[in-house]
Structures are given as structure tokens and as C-alpha cells.
């Protein structure tokens with residue numbers, strides 16, 4: 229009897245977990261995708277997200293422009309699994325891309341880098357035959373980004389002008405949540421102010437406070453719907469410089 233009920237309990241727990249997993253996995257959405265025709269193999273260094281040259285090599289060059297999924301820049305850095313469906317040579321898993329740009333061509337949701345587009349094929353040759361099609365039917369779903377051995381990283385944008393104008397990008401955020409707000413905090417007196425997203429993944433403050441700064445990020449609700457402020461371990465040093473890259477010392481999943 230006791231054995232039966234613990235088995236039953238075990239069964240119910242696995243059942244609950246399975247349901248949870250099923251909910252956590254987004255459903256595939258049908259759409260179509262094209263690729264940047266005149267780009268280098270890799271991504272693009274002038275994408276609207278403002279990642280600069282980082283946008284060309286991010287995720288090994290498997291990047292994409294998004295149409296409505298760009299969401300005024302909130303979609304920058306989000307990861308999607310994209311697989312073609314109409315061609316015989318499509319692989320089962322397709323490719324996982326990161327959004328670095330905004331754009332559409334003939335009702336597509338994605339304009340992939342050539343590299344990413346061809347990776348939807350089963351083989352290199354199959355990828356080449358996909359490229360010849362120009363655009364293909366796809367299905368896609370949001371997936372977690374994964375950057376092994378990387379913390380969330382703050383890149384001080386080249387447009388910054390010490391000590392007043394501070395613009396920065398947020399790199400390598402794992403998981404499948406959005407950064408919906410950013411606070412800049414003075415670490416000396418813990419005064420924080422909300423920043424504006426200037427464009428894409430770039431946040432700016434016109435008159436930056438002096439002293440070491442802490443950049444807090446609000447992550448959109450995950451499966452439980454709770455928003456959370458992520459507080460970095462490391463500060464931006466007092467003498468920050470345009471072009472510098474600072475490790476936040478934290479990562480999310």
C-alpha cells in the first residue's frame with residue numbers, strides 16, 4: 229500500500245514536471261525567412277541593434293534581422309530556433325540565431341546571415357542548394373541563449389564621451405527573458421535612475437554621474453511571470469572609456 233502510494237506520488241511529480249517542461253517550450257510558429265544577399269558570410273556589423281562589429285561574429289555568425297520580433301529593440305539579443313520546412317534538404321533542428329538587426333523582405337520574419345541560412349540544410353551542399361532558393365518557409369520558436377564561459381558583459385559604446393555621455397550595450401545575456409528596463413546606480417550613495425533605450429541594444433545617459441557605476445537590468449517575467457532586477461557583482465569603473473568591455477560578474481539562465 230505504502231509502496232503504491234509513493235509510486236503514485238512519484239508518478240504525479242513526473243507528470244507535473246513534464247507539463248511544466250511542455251509549457252516552458254514555446255510552440256513553433258510558421259513563417260518564412262530570407263538572407264542578407266550582399267553580406268559577408270557572417271552576420272552584419274551595421275545592424276539596428278547597434279552591436280557594431282560584435283554583431284558580425286556573435287554566435288559564430290549565426291545571427292538575423294527580425295521583423296516584428298525586433299520589438300523596437302527589446303528583441304535584440306533574443307535567440308530563436310529556425311528551421312526550414314519546405315525543402316527536402318532541411319535538417320531536423322535547423323539553426324539557433326541571435327537577433328542583431330531589424331528588417332523584413334516579402335513577409336519574412338527573419339533575414340538570416342548567409343551562414344545561418346545555409347546551416348538549416350542537412351549538409352554543406354544542402355545548405356548551398358537552400359541559398360539558391362532565396363527564401364524558404366520556416367518554423368521558429370524562442371529558445372534560451374547560451375554563452376558558455378561568458379558573464380553578462382557591458383560594452384561601452386564607441387559613441388560615448390567621458391565623463392558626460394555614456395552609451396552602452398549589454399552582451400551575452402543567457403536565457404529567454406527580455407531586458408525591459410535598465411537602472412544606472414551611483415555606488416557611493418546607491419542612487420539609481422532609469423535609463424532610456426536609445427536604439428536597439430544601446431542604453432544611454434546624457435549626463436552620467438561620476439564615480440563607480442552599477443548597471444542593473446530588469447528581466448521580463450519568465451515562466452512564473454515574475455520580473456526581477458539583476459544586480460551585477462562588478463561595477464563600471466569611475467574612469468570608464470569608450471570602447472571598453474566590462475564583465476558584470478553575473479549570468480542568468
Ligand SMILES: *[C@@H]1O[C@H](CO)[C@@H](O)[C@H](O)[C@H]1NC(C)=O
Pocket residue numbers: 268269270284285286287288289
Ligand atoms: C566570421 O566569424 C568568425 C568567428 O565567429 C571570425 O573568426 C571571422 O573573422 C568572421 N569573418 C568576417 C568576414 O567577419
Ligand SMILES: *[C@@H]1O[C@H](CO)[C@@H](O)[C@H](O)[C@H]1NC(C)=O
Pocket residue numbers: 315316317351353354357358
Ligand atoms: C538537396 O541538396 C542537393 C545537394 O546536396 C541538391 O542537389 C538537391 O537539388 C537538393 N534538393 C532539393 C529538393 O532542394
Ligand SMILES: *[C@@H]1O[C@H](CO)[C@@H](O)[C@H](O)[C@H]1NC(C)=O
Pocket residue numbers: 421422423424432433434
Ligand atoms: C529618458 O527620456 C525622457 C523622455 O525623452 C527624458 O525626459 C528623460 O530625461 C530621459 N532619461 C534619461 C536618464 O536620460
Ligand SMILES: *[C@@H]1O[C@H](CO)[C@@H](O)[C@H](O)[C@H]1NC(C)=O
Pocket residue numbers: 377378379461475476477478
Ligand atoms: C563571471 O563572474 C564570476 C564572478 O562573479 C567570475 O568568478 C568568473 O570568472 C566570471 N566568468 C568569466 C568567464 O569571466
Ligand SMILES: *[C@H]1O[C@@H](CO)[C@H](O)[C@@H](O)[C@@H]1NC(C)=O
Pocket residue numbers: 414416417419439
Ligand atoms: C547621490 O545622490 C544623488 C541624488 O540625491 C545626487 O544627485 C548625487 O550627487 C549623489 N552623489 C554623490 C557622489 O554624493
